[in-house]
Amino acid sequence: MTTxxxxxxxxxxxxxxxxxxxxxxxxxxxxxVYELSQRLQELxxxxxxxxxxxxxxxxxxxxxxxxxxxxxxxxxxxxxxxLP
Numbered sequence: 001m002t003t004x005x006x007x008x009x010x011x012x013x014x015x016x017x018x019x020x021x022x023x024x025x026x027x028x029x030x031x032x033v034y035e036l037s038q039r040l041q042e043l044x045x046x047x048x049x050x051x052x053x054x055x056x057x058x059x060x061x062x063x064x065x066x067x068x069x070x071x072x073x074x075x076x077x078x079x080x081x082x083l084p
Contacts, residue, residue, distance in 0.1 A: 012069050044066060
């Protein structure tokens with residue numbers, strides 16, 4: 001298995017860095033890791049659908065890219081960062 005900068009893969013690292021790094025989404029909720037991972041995925045995909053042309057090549061590439069993201073890893077990291 002190939003990792004990237006300590007993350008599962010490049011896609012997970014890139015989405016966390018560019019989209020979720022510095023956000024406080026986990027601070028406002030009492031979600032489980034699974035629930036937070038689903039929320040992160042949902043919000044990220046919504047962003048792609050809202051900012052790209054429907055059924056465009058760019059949109060299909062972005063959604064394919066997001067399918068490789070380890071959402072649970074991002075969610076766990078967000079929750080771990082809340083611990084003192």
